Amino acid sequence: MNEAIQYSIIIPHYKSINSLAKCIHTIPDRKDIQVIIVDDNSGIEKSVFESRCLKGRQNVSIIYEWHNNGAGHARNVGLKEAKGNWILFADSDDYFSENAFCLCDKYVESNFDIVFFGICGDNVQALVNRDRHNIYNQRIQQCDINNQRSIDELRFSHNVPWGKMIRHDIIIDNNIQFEEIKYSNDVMFSTKLSLAAKNICVEKHPLYCVTAPYGSLTAQETLESCRLRYQVILRKNELLRKAGYGDFQTSIIFYLLKFRRYGLAEVVREINIGIKSHANFFVGSSQWGKKILNRIIQKR
Numbered sequence: 001m002n003e004a005i006q007y008s009i010i011i012p013h014y015k016s017i018n019s020l021a022k023c024i025h026t027i028p029d030r031k032d033i034q035v036i037i038v039d040d041n042s043g044i045e046k047s048v049f050e051s052r053c054l055k056g057r058q059n060v061s062i063i064y065e066w067h068n069n070g071a072g073h074a075r076n077v078g079l080k081e082a083k084g085n086w087i088l089f090a091d092s093d094d095y096f097s098e099n100a101f102c103l104c105d106k107y108v109e110s111n112f113d114i115v116f117f118g119i120c121g122d123n124v125q126a127l128v129n130r131d132r133h134n135i136y137n138q139r140i141q142q143c144d145i146n147n148q149r150s151i152d153e154l155r156f157s158h159n160v161p162w163g164k165m166i167r168h169d170i171i172i173d174n175n176i177q178f179e180e181i182k183y184s185n186d187v188m189f190s191t192k193l194s195l196a197a198k199n200i201c202v203e204k205h206p207l208y209c210v211t212a213p214y215g216s217l218t219a220q221e222t223l224e225s226c227r228l229r230y231q232v233i234l235r236k237n238e239l240l241r242k243a244g245y246g247d248f249q250t251s252i253i254f255y256l257l258k259f260r261r262y263g264l265a266e267v268v269r270e271i272n273i274g275i276k277s278h279a280n281f282f283v284g285s286s287q288w289g290k291k292i293l294n295r296i297i298q299k300r
Contacts, residue, residue, distance in 0.1 A: 006032040006108050007101070008084030008168070011092050012074030014040040019093040019211070021052040024060060026096040033101070035060040036081050037092075038074035041067055072178035072185030075161070079171065087168050089161035090208070095122075097206045104165055104207070113170045113197035116140055116154065117207030119163045133210035136163060143202045154202065155194035156240065156248040159187045163208045170196050183225045184232040191236050195243050223262050230255040230270060234277040241278075249283040256281075 009027060013020050020037070027035055037053065039062060049062050063077055075089065086108065090096065097120055107115045118140050121133040139157060144150040158164070161178075170176075174196040178189045230252065237249040252274060259267045274281060 004032065005034045005084045007086050007088055007104065007165070008034045008036060008078075008082035009088045009090060010036050010038070010075055010078030010082065011090045012038050012040055012071040012078070013042060013092040014068070014071075015042045015044065016092045017042075017044055017048060017052055019095075023090055023092055023095040024053050024057070026098075026100070028101050029057050029059055030101075031059065032084075033059050034082065034084050036078045037062045038078045039064050040069065040071070040074045041065050070180060070182055070185065072180040072189075075178045075185075075189075076180065079177070082168060085168055087166045087171060088164075091162060094162065094208060094210050097209050100207045103203060103205055107165065107201065107203070110201065112199050112201040113167050114155070114193065115165045115201045115203055116143075116158065117163055117165075118204045120206040120209045122209050122211040136160065137206075140202060141204055145202050151200055151202070152245065152248055155197065155200060156191065156245060157250070158194070159184075159190045159236075161186045161190060162210075165207075166193065179232070181228060181232075183228045187232045187236055188239070191239055195239070195245075221258075223266070226255065226258050226262075227270070230259075231273070234274060234279055237279060237283070238277060241280075246280070246283075249280065251283050252279055252281065 011020065011023065024035060024037075027033060035057075037049075037060065039049070041064075046062075046064070053062065054060055061081070063081065065074065065077065071091075079087070086104070088104075103117065104115075119133045119137040136158060139154050140163075142150075143154045170193065174192065176189060176192045176196065179185045179187075233250050233252060233255060237252070240246060240249050256267060256270060256274075259270050271281075
């Protein structure tokens, strides 16, 4: 690590230059902060990047990829260039909250492996997934730092790379990388990271603001995306079972229900894949029961 650089912020980019410029402007121009933009062959001219993202900045660099390989690949490229003691990730259409790096500075000399932060949402824009951030923020706010099970529930369900600062050494020492796939490239990265982490902190103040504009991969749902996300969850659950954390597997019932719209043959196909993966089809079923019961009560 370069002792002069405390934070490396990795931002994959693809055709969202206006949002990217906003994101960068929420990051202080400090010598101890390294900002790495990995452009995933967006086709935007270098002169546009320089005028919108580099002008007047000392700590921003752009890596231009000549093929569109997706966010997972872009994040791996950024990790190879990172020099900071801490790693933070951002999506180019999101941004950091006010005083975010004052929050980070509180933990820069700590011995934590991961610091989870609160997450807020940008409700100004017309969003498709307006509540995307709430799922993760609720887990942060409800986490009891004095209860190990509560901490484990948070770290094994926090599948996104943003909203936390990660000690760089833990990534290097455990050779943790993103899967270079179109959907859910961050799930296995986050799971392996949480398994490797020994010392975790929860800071409930918001670090990061999610926007999720229309057309993002998060908003799209196709048979291809459903299949790939289901397969990723099966791999995640298998990894947790082998590591002795089977209680924290993700329910796959949610995914199987999604396959109903593609016909019975598709549902049977995915069940067979789950059986071959030794999936526990009843993991999380109690939580589903509670949700259904609450909905019945609310309708009365």
